[in-house]
Amino acid sequence: MSSTEPVIRIADLPDRVGQTVTIRGWVTHLRSSGKIAFIVLRDGTGLLQCVVVKKEVDEASWETFGTLTLETSITVTGAVRADARQVGGVELGVTTLAVIGASPLDYPIQPKEHGVDFLLDHRHFWLRTPRQVAIMRIRNEIEQAIHDFFYERGFIRVDTPILTAAIGERSGLFSTEYFDEGNAYLAQTGQLYGEAAAAAFGKIYTFGPTFRAEKSKTRRHLTEFWMIEPEVAFNDTHANMQLQEDFVSFLVQRVVERRTAELAELERDISKLEKIRGPFPRIDYTDAVATLQKKGSAVQWGEDLGAEDESLLVEDYETPIFICNYPKEAKAFYMKENPADPRTVLCDDMLAPEGYGEIIGGSQREDDYDKLRHRIQEEGLPLDAYGWYLDLRKYGTFVHSGFGLGLERTVAWICGTPHIRECIPFPRMMHRLRP
RNA sequence: GGCCGCGUAGCUCAGCUGGUAGAGCAGGUGACUGUUAAUCACCGGGUCACAGGUUCGAGUCCUGUCGCGGUCGCCA
Numbered sequence: 001m002s003s004t005e006p007v008i009r010i011a012d013l014p015d016r017v018g019q020t021v022t023i024r025g026w027v028t029h030l031r032s033s034g035k036i037a038f039i040v041l042r043d044g045t046g047l048l049q050c051v052v053v054k055k056e057v058d059e060a061s062w063e064t065f066g067t068l069t070l071e072t073s074i075t076v077t078g079a080v081r082a083d084a085r086q087v088g089g090v091e092l093g094v095t096t097l098a099v100i101g102a103s104p105l106d107y108p109i110q111p112k113e114h115g116v117d118f119l120l121d122h123r124h125f126w127l128r129t130p131r132q133v134a135i136m137r138i139r140n141e142i143e144q145a146i147h148d149f150f151y152e153r154g155f156i157r158v159d160t161p162i163l164t165a166a167i168g169e170r171s172g173l174f175s176t177e178y179f180d181e182g183n184a185y186l187a188q189t190g191q192l193y194g195e196a197a198a199a200a201f202g203k204i205y206t207f208g209p210t211f212r213a214e215k216s217k218t219r220r221h222l223t224e225f226w227m228i229e230p231e232v233a234f235n236d237t238h239a240n241m242q243l244q245e246d247f248v249s250f251l252v253q254r255v256v257e258r259r260t261a262e263l264a265e266l267e268r269d270i271s272k273l274e275k276i277r278g279p280f281p282r283i284d285y286t287d288a289v290a291t292l293q294k295k296g297s298a299v300q301w302g303e304d305l306g307a308e309d310e311s312l313l314v315e316d317y318e319t320p321i322f323i324c325n326y327p328k329e330a331k332a333f334y335m336k337e338n339p340a341d342p343r344t345v346l347c348d349d350m351l352a353p354e355g356y357g358e359i360i361g362g363s364q365r366e367d368d369y370d371k372l373r374h375r376i377q378e379e380g381l382p383l384d385a386y387g388w389y390l391d392l393r394k395y396g397t398f399v400h401s402g403f404g405l406g407l408e409r410t411v412a413w414i415c416g417t418p419h420i421r422e423c424i425p426f427p428r429m430m431h432r433l434r435p
Numbered sequence: 436g437g438c439c440g441c442g443u444a445g446c447u448c449a450g451c452u453g454g455u456a457g458a459g460c461a462g463g464u465g466a467c468u469g470u471u472a473a474u475c476a477c478c479g480g481g482u483c484a485c486a487g488g489u490u491c492g493a494g495u496c497c498u499g500u501c502g503c504g505g506u507c508g509c510c511a
Contacts, residue, residue, distance in 0.1 A: 029472080036468040053468070085471080106445070110461055111472045113447055117503060172509085189511095214509055215436065227511060307507075349511095361511065406511030420511095431503070 011045035013080050013090045022077045023048065023092065024100065026128070027068055029111060037065055039094075041076065042128070049083075049091040050076050061097040070107045071128075073100040116419075123426055124435050134262035135422055138255055139411045145254040146207065146228055149247060155230065156201040159208060160190030166385055172213030174223075186211035191402060192334070192389050194231035195365060198400050199392060205230040215430055219419040220357055222408060224428035231402035237336075237346040237364040240401035241322055244350055244360055245278040247405070248320060252276040255414050268416045272354065275318045282322045285344065288313055304330040307357065314351050320359070324348045333375040335363040348403075356413035362403025369393040 008021040025043035032038070039050040052065050068074070078094040108118075109125045119126045126132055150157065163184040166173070178184035190206035197204045206229040213223065230243065255263070256273050263270055283291075288309075292299050295312050299305065305313075305323065314321060325344040328337070335345035347363035366372040372393055376386050411423035421427040426435060 031470050031473055032467090033470065033473080034467040036470080038470055038473090040471080049471080051469080055468090085469090087471095105462065108445075110446065112460060115447070115504095118446070210511080212510070216509065217504080218506070218508095221510075225511065304509090358511065404511055409511055 009045040010041070010043045010048045010088070013048065013092075014088055016080045017082050017090060018080065020077065020079050020095070021092075022075060023050075024075050025073070027070055027072045027074060027103075028128075030068055030070065032065075039065070039068065039074075039076070041074070041092075044133075046088055047130075048088070049086050050078065050094050050097075051091055052094045052097065057094055058096060061094070064097050064099060067099070067102075069103050069105055070110075071103040071125075073103075074098065075100060120421070120427070120432060121435075127425060130265055132422065134265040135411065135415050135417065136425060137262050138259050138266075138415055139407075139423060141255050141259050142251055142407070142411060142414065143207075145251050146205075148254075149250050150203075150205050150230065153203070155203040155205050156197070158190075158194060158197040158201070158204045158206055160187065160193035160197075160206050162187050162209065162211075166382070172215075174211050174213045188212055189227070189229065189404065191229050191231065191404065194229050194402060195392055195400060196388070198231040198233045198402070199396065199398065203230070203232050217430055219421075220409060220412075222420060222424065222427055222429055225420075225424070226407040228405045228407060229402060231400060233398050233400045235364075235401040236399055237324070237348065237401055240362050240364060240403060241282060241324070241348050242278075244322075244348070244362060244403055244405075245280050248280075248350065248360070248410075249277045251410065252414060263415075266415050266417070268414075272318070273414065276320070276353075278319075280319050280321055280350070281317060282324055282348075283313065284324055285326045286341075288323050302327050302329065310351050310357055311355055314353055314355065318353055320350050320352050322348045322350055331363070333379045333381065334365050334372065336366045336368075337371060346401075350403075352409070352413040354413065354416075356409065358406075359409045359413060360403050360405050362401065364399070364401040367393055367397045367399055369397065 007024055008016060010023060010025070013021070023041060023043060025041040025048075027039055028042040028047060029040035030038070035054040037052040039052065041048045041050055052062070054062050075098050076092060076094050077096045078092040080090050081093055082089055083091045107125070108122050109129065127136070147157070163178065164187050166185055173188065174186040175183045188210055190208060190210070194204055194206050206227075208226065209224055210227045211224050214221070232240070232243065235243065252273050253276070256270060260270070286301065288305070289299055289301050292309050292312055297309050297312060299309050304326070313323065324347065325338055325341070326347055327343055328345050331345050331347055335347045338344040338346050345363065347361070349358050350360035350362070351357060352359045366375065369390060373383070373390060376383055408420045408423040412420045415423065417423060421429065
């Protein structure tokens with residue numbers, strides 16, 4: 001292994017045909033036909049077929065080839081040459097070959113089908129496979145696009161606390177001891193803090209992990225997931241939905257433009273993603289219930305919509321849709337009462353197409369001190385814990401709105417994966433805490 | 436938590452109305468100078484999740500326990 005040889009990344013090789021380069025990576029596949037042998041090497045940027053011909057390498061390198069196993073990390077040096085049969089159009093004619101780190105023969109992931117439970121037990125290795133690499137690169141693209149979208153529009157990113165006193169929504173909380181302060185809870189949302197920050201900066205967003213201790217066992221739920229929560233001062237519910245529409249369209253088109261290779265690896269139907277541009281239909285909850293009843297659903301006005309109801313509504317559209325203005329009882333205490341129909345609140349759920357369900361929940365926030373205080377009491381929540389939150393309405397209250405986008409659900413939809421657990425590097429679910 | 440389903444070789448699975456455990460892949464040895472999950476020959480590999488029951492006999496039927504998956508509810 002020469003330290004003077006420049007180390008090149010596989011993705012850059014098409015520009016280096018004819019040059020001699022050194023690559024470091026992991027053995028992904030091995031084939032041998034006696035005096036000629038093939039190594040498929042992975043370096044995190046792509047795959048490269050390395051051709052080892054006995055007559056063309058030194059004896060030590062040929063013997064080294066014989067010891068190679070799957071996932072051995074190696075250094076190879078050789079000439080880059082064009083070969084139309086290869087992905088990326090190049091292969092490497094090896095001149096020397098050396099092992100960095102050996103890999104025992106019992107490497108568990110084989111180039112074949114495995115069960116999901118087995119793969120999740122070996123998530124640290126599963127992550128190395130082409131499909132998983134593609135998903136994580138798309139996830140990264142979406143994360144970067146989120147930051148770009150908000151930065152270009154003058155939003156400030158605000159990091160909200162993960163350890164909190166009891167505050168937020170009603171669903172299950174993870175708790176831990178916190179010195180002499182009693183229990184601390186892992187945050188289920190950064191929204192309330194986001195509202196405080198909106199009065200400081202005007203337009204903000206949060207980007208962080210959130211935790212739900214519900215015993216949910218579905219393809220759409222994790223106990224730890226990442227959520228993006230914008231909050232905008234002086235935006236009403238209509239401006240809020242416009243922002244959501246622009247935001248989601250931007251994310252999808254960004255992935256379509258920049259991650260075509262990864263979408264191809266996932267065999268995603270890109271034509272379905274290209275249609276994701278505003279406007280998205282805005283359906284009032286009351287109209288949605290009427291439509292559902294016509295379609296044979298048993299749903300009654302006042303009830304929340306079930307997963308089956310959501311699918312029935314989405315099936316008529318190729319873009320995401322909004323369901324707006326749910327009954328007060330079905331939604332959180334902080335949502336603003338609808339002046340046009342006080343039985344309902346100014347809120348919206350965005351449902352993704354193709355059965356991926358709710359990816360956004362948003363609302364205009366209650367900005368009236370007395371109404372909010374009343375709602376907190378109505379829900380049986382401890383008033384004293386919400387003192388600072390009520391203060392936001394006492395000192396210069398302001399119309400404001402925001403929403404929460406579930407990152408993994410968005411990644412799952414854009415990638416077309418059947419289960420959300422593939423869309424986060426190390427998923428946390430009810431029955432899975434490791435690796 | 437409710438309902439449905441699964442647990443057999445390292446992995447993926449088959450195993451019928453109960454009759455003494457199978458395949459492919461992976462692994463080992465050998466052959467092969469253009470392979471793309473290479474091919475060919477030969478070889479090793481099992482507490483059928485666990486406990487109890489029915490039976491002459493249980494991987495198979497029954498009960499319980501454990502583990503896991505799907506779905507619903509909750510939500511992003």
